Each structure stands twice: as structure tokens, then as C-alpha cells.
Amino acid sequence: MRNTWLQILLSAASLALAVLLVVLLPQILQALTGAEVSWAQIGSGFARLSPAMIGLMALVWAASLWAYTFVLTNSLPGLSHLQALTLNAAGSAVSNLLPFGGAAGVALTFAMTRGWGFPTRAVVVSTLVSGIWNTLFRFILPAVGIVALLLAGKVPDPTVANAAWVGAVSILVLVAVVAAALYWERAARLLGRALDALVRLAPRRVRPAEGRISGAIHRLRADTADIVHRRWAGLSGGMTAFLVFQCLIMAACLVATGAYPGPAETVAVFALSRVLTTALVTPSGAGIMEGGVATLLVAFGEPAAEAAVAALLFGFWTYTIEIPVGGLALGAWSLLRRRPARQQPVDRTPSERRSRS
Template sequence: MVTLRRPYVRRLLGLASAAAGIALLVLAVPRAAGTQWSAVRASLGQVGAFHLANLAALAGVYLWAYTYVLSASLPGLTRSRALVLNCTGSAVSNVLPAGGAAGVAVTYSMTRRWGHPPRAVAASILVTGVCNVLARLVVSTAGVLVLAGLSLPGTGWAADAGTALLAACLSSGGLWLLRQPLRRAVRHCAPARLFQGPAASTAVRMRRLARRCRHDCHAVWLRSWPRLVGGMAGTLAAQGLLFLACLRVTGAGTGLGPAAAVFAASRLLTQIGITPGGIGVTESAAAFALVALGGAPAAVASSMLLYAAFTHLLEILLGCLTGAYFLLREGRRARRPAAATTTRDPSQPPAHL
């Protein structure tokens, strides 16, 4: 029986999910914008090489900005290696459905090859993951609240979504503040058999592991929080500039404030695991909102396709290049010690004499 543990099955599922995301991007974005593909193609044909070069430069800026987050979370990680790590992990995450786990595995493998200790790598992965989710949650909440304040028909959903996000933030903060009382309550209410025998030793080990991870993450945050916050802010700001630049080069005709609000509100949709990196879903929702804000349908759809190309397809291409570079370089390093051990001074007698 064919199972998901087979490597070729996982590859096929990954390719199918990536193809579904691209198909959703190509088919759903024009439909969400209320236009035809012929009009979108004509709008894309008006974008010149100079504008494409500027968009590529902005994409490079936000990729480089995220290296500050990675290097701040993992001591000893250089900017160049952080860029290789970012591109390779992002490529894997943008190809596989719910590719965050695969991206984490690639990150762990690469950093361990570079000699970083496991505890430091684990703390870096946890800290960067929390920073990404919290930053997108805060930015998305602000964007949704701004959209809810605009006088547009059908924005009641935005107010409801903003209220739900704020409630989630407050609930998370409350649970964090009450973590110690809740832990004691669970300890007292749980059956005694859970804390006897093998289950007790497992619970103790898990508790020690959780305490150690929390201590490591807290140390990373205290040591590097200015660079973590600055790196995440720079990354999201560069992505926002790329979003606005795509709208500008296509002549979408949306205002700066509403377009920025749409970008901010759509950041949380990138965490959806239906398609790799939320491709197709995020752009369709943003296209619908931008047209509702008065943007030209064909220009809006073409700008969303451009933005997806520079945030997803370009990352996949760069990730393939950086991944190949990493494998070739590490392969050479692995062969050097073996070659050194096989060489022998001709003047010395053989070892068996």
C-alpha cells in the first residue's frame, strides 16, 4: 500500500500542491479582481525591464533584511550564511504544503553542518518562528482595523475579523500571565496515576526540556531583541514597499493608505497551509479588497501576479541556487579530510612495518 512515508509520494504531493497554488494564482486572482486574463496579460506587457529590475532590487532588500533576524537569533551566524539559509528554507516552504516543518528541518540540518550546537539552533528556530507569527498578527490586526474604518460597502467582516484578532491577542497574553496558576491547577486536578511509573519520568523529562527551551529562548530575546525587532520591521517594510511598487508600475490607481492597509491585513493569510506559503489565497483576497477600494481590476490583478512572482517564484529560484551552493561546498569540505588521511610521505615506511 502506498503511504505518505514514501519519498516519491511526498514529492508528488508537494508538486501537486505547488501546481494547485500556481493554478489558483493564475485563475483566481483575475476572477477576484473582476477582470479577464487577456486584460491582465495586456497590463503585464506594459511593465518594462527597468521596473522589473527595481522590483527585483526590493525583493533582494527584504531577503537581506531578514538575515538580521536570523543572525541575531543564532550567535556566530554570518550575514552571508543567513542569506543562504533564508533563501533555501524559503524555497522549501514555498514548494511544499504546510512547508514550514520542512523549512525547519532544512534550517536545522544546514546550521548543524556549520557547527552550531543543537540547543542554540532549537532556540533560534523557536524565537524566529514566534517573531514571524507575532509580527504578522500585529500588522494584520492594524491593517484590518484600518480597513474597517474605511467607508466601503461590506466591510463589516473586517471589523469582526479585527475584533477576533484582538481577542486572540488578549487571550494569548492572559494565558501567558496565568501560565503558573494554570500549571498548578492542572497538576492538582490530573489523576495521580499520570505522575507515577514511566509516565512520571516522561513528564519530568518533558518538563525539563520545556524549561530549558524557555530559558534558551528568553536568553536569546534578552540579548538580541533590538536586532530581532528591527529585522522583522525592516523585512515587513521592504515587503510592503514591494507591494506598493507593484501597484504603482501597473497603474492600479489605489491610494497609498488603503493599499498599505490591504497589505498589512493580508499578512496573516500567508500562514495558511492550504497552498505553499498561502500562494493564490493571499493575492486573491488582496485583489478583491483593492478593487473594492477603487483600483483598476486588470492593473490590480497584474500587480498581484507580479508580487507573487517576486515573493514566491523568485525565492524558489534563489533557493535552488543557494541549496546547490551549500551542497557543493559542504561536499568539498567532507572530501578534504578523507583526502588528507590517504596521503602519505614517501620517505616514511608503511604503517605495518
């Protein structure tokens, strides 16, 4: 009971902090950039939005949700796109309301998929694979943002430009190494041994047991190898389409509010926004993301009021709207689960097929 009340208090405090950061956005912008903006100006910016532009944003947002269903259907064979849409919406609603909401989202995923007849092993592998793909692409995004600015010549200082190239290439190399370790067993062994050798340099009191990292990498690869080998293209295509649509939402928000700084800067702002959503202080980085996006837009020379409106509008399409939509999806699932459902065809892993033969 104490743990339950603690979780409730932490959730309430986290949500309150997110709301406070949004309310104080004008003051945060002034403190970070020196630009003055008021809520009256922000309200006027929202009032100028045209119904046609709002409708376009809604269509692109819906397309981004549909694109992500390909990640889920490829990570869990047998899952339909409608089920994946329901699963993603409900999980996002839970994650967006709770600090460390990912754990609650995973628990909900298990409950929903088990109700549809999927075995636990398949759901575990799906959770691992989709989580890995999300993490890899979150690593790639900052590199893409840096490269976009460099190719557009938006980093005039040669020293900064060289450091940016080194950083971008380093990130991409790291992602390539991890991807190779997931796909090839030999690469996984080499990476595990290299990390074990690196860990041996750490002080003994904080050093993990010998071979623990290589063993963990081997087990992770064994769990995900079949899905990764057969469905990596679908997983990558789904994640790419999802992020492209979300970047288009960002571009639409910037154009609609008059804060569009250019294509390269838009990619960089979008990359920053996705990185800031990993902040654990508030659910999905709410409040932190909006402040960071508005600050970067001002740094790119956009007016503070327009930058604030664009950041809040993008936060609405990528965070706020997911809560009521996810609530509706969760309610529909709760009602429909009480009816007898037709068993879903489940694509079993090779080990499961051998055990049944």
C-alpha cells in the first residue's frame, strides 16, 4: 500500500511539474534567450491557425500512428494492424501519464496481447525488438540533425563543424556496431568480448562478473535473432516512416505559426525534440521538450512568441492528444475483451515449432 501511494504521489508530482514547466514557458524562454513573450501573444498565435492547416496536421498525425503499426506487426507476427494501433495508443496514454511510464506500458502490452492469444515468449521478444529499434533510431536522430545542419552550412565555425562531423560519425558507427551484433552472431561475440575487456579496467567494486556482458549480449541476440533476421526491413521501414511523418508534423507546426527556420534547422529541432522526450523527470519529457524546442528555434533566429506556439502545438500532436485517444482505445479493448474472440494466428519462433513437432 505504501508503494502504491508513493507511485501515486510521484505520478502527481511529475504531472504537476510538466504543467508548471508549460505554464512558465515564457519565463523559461526569457531566462534562456532574453526574448520576451507573453501568454497573450501565444494565445493570439493559436487563434491564427487555419482549419485547413489543423486538418492537415491531423491527417499526418494519423499517418504516423499507422506507420508505427508496421513496427509492432513485424515484431509480433500474427498481430493485425488494428490491434497494433490499439496497442500503441493505449500504451502511449499510460506512458504519457506516468513517470517511468514505460514499465506500465509494457505491463499493459502483456495484458492486451495475452488476451488476444499470443504466447508470453513471443510478446517478450516483440517488446525487446521494438524497444531496440526505438532506441537505435533515437541514437540515429541526433546524428541526422547534425549532418543536416552541416550539409546546409548552418555551422559556420570550422572547429565546431569538425567536432560535429566527428560526433555524428561516431554515433552512426555505434549504431552500426550494435545492429551488426544483433544480426550476426560472430559480431555479437566480438562486441561482448570487447566490452568485457573494457569493463575490466573499471574498479573492482563496481565491476560486473567476468563474462556477464558478453553473456547478456548473447542471450539478447538469441532471443531476437529470428525476428531481426526475417523482419529487419519491415521494422526499419516502419520506424523510418513513423519518424518522417512526425518530422512533417513538426514542419507543419513551424509553417503554420510562422516559425519555420528552413529544412535543415527543422530536422535539427525535430531531432532535439525526440531526444528530450527521454527525460524521466516528467512523463515523456512533457514541458522539457517544449522548452527545448522553443529555445532552439529562438537560437535559429525565430521570434519567441511564434517559437513558443510551434513548440506547444507540436507537443499537442505528439503527447497531449495521445492521452484521450489512448483512453478511448483502452476503453474499447476493455469492452471487447469480454466477448469471445476468434483466436489469432500466431507465427511461432523456430524453437517453439520444433518443440511442437
